[in-house]
Amino acid sequence: MVGQQVIQDTINNFIDTGTLPNSIIFSGGWGCGKHTLVNELSEKLEIPVEDITDKVTLATIQEILISSTPCLYIIDTDKINVKEQNALLKLLEEPPKTSYLCLLTTDKSNLLPTIVNRCFLLQFNPYTENELKFFTQDKEILDLVTTPGRALQLSNTDLEPYKALITKLFTKLHTASESNVLSIPNKFYYKAPEENKLDFELFTFLLLKMSLDAYTSNLITFKFYLTVLSFIDSSRTPHIALPQLFENTLITLKMLVG
């Protein structure tokens, strides 16, 4: 793992002294290396990793509590709601002695205080430009990204279709019919990758970056910009139906520009 030396040293120290906490929060932006660190941890501990993000129920928690098989459980807390966070409390209060729970988050303020209080927090630091250059030399990408994961993603993706679509949204929306506008969400995949479709998550990342530039250069109005921000923020609501949210935003933007 490149960078994050403080976190790596902390974890190594815990392992060497046998004091690794059973519940750890890894907090850092998308692509900062949370999953990479978890996989390295699992290799050092020689125990398997299991992602239980989609299975946070009282029944699953119960199974984990009575299981004697050592395991490193991951939960992407950005994808669970408050009710599911509450279901985790039992597991955090009495964690199984041979297993570990790793909660991943891009923003620890989204976690309940009762969860944060019961876990050991590891906050990822921002990456330096030199560290990011390890992953890409493209200056345009280096201007956009702050994490290695995002740098790799952008390096391996043709960004032109995304940029072209976003530019059309800013400049051509007033000429499109509402019917055409509603066809835009069909161009994306929202979960598993699909052939000939664009990555919705990458689209929102680029939309955020480009909309600020568009606003500062008067290409879009303040209301338009606020609507985009609200959309990107709402898209992070756990379990939300992204295609419908996108349709709602597109129609709202269309009604703004006429």
Added chain:
Amino acid sequence: MTFIEFKDSIEQGKYDNRLYILNCEDCFFVADQYINAISNTVNKPVQYITDVKSLYTKTKDIFGVSQLDNNIKVFKTNDLSELDNSCKTQQNTFIVTTKLSKTVQEEFKQYIVNIPKLEDWCIKDYLYSNLEELNNKELDWLYDITNGDIYRIQNELDKFNLFNSEEKPYLFKDMKSEGAFSDLSSYNVFNLTNSIVNKDLVQLSNVLKEIKRFDAEPLGVISILYQSFKKLILVLLASNPTPESTGLKSNVIYAIKKNSTVYNKHQLLEIFKFLTNIDKQLKTGKIEIPWLIDYAICKILTIM
């Protein structure tokens, strides 16, 4: 032939084995009753045919036997606009309809029996005479809950007829207390959503009175409304909607274009914005599922 003559001929066993065109004023119930009575009298089964042409184009099975000879043939339609003259020679044949064209009326005059409309008192009388074990108050209650719909009343009578006379009063009390009559409704969720999409307030009012008696799951209702309004936008707000551009079949596009909507462009867009925002409101706890249908109806109908 008048209805009274037809009725008497059956009751006196003088039923004539030929073609009858039963022209019903409203529903087919009375016609069905008489056809079943004839079937029992002549001891022949009833066969329902879906195409009137099969009456005069004989088809044979693999043994060379004509398919329809031994049965009472019944063809039902809501509009009998034409009929081949060869039908006049048919035997044991009933065509049941609620509408006759003038041509058929003139050419088949002697074969037509006009079945009168079932009045409310007739239906009540039918219910009372078939459930004498219940008291008048109970029968009135059952009549009201079935909205005087003869088919629904028959459904309930069929249930009661599975039991003997002594058991029926207890059965009624048990069924009433356990809400066994609560699923009695001739409406379904599509009646609800169509009345909202068409802004048919009379229909909507009628449907809402019975909403507890049919399965109107709130998220299902919102989903249907979302799909309906999306289709309207895809077709009506496109300059040249095609199956390729809209993802809809051409007959759906045609139907939407043919039936003008009661909502203007602004209203359609506001309604669509509202419907696509419901998921976010649910996931952020701003609204709860039990209130969704009322909320959606009030919001949609008040969008100016």
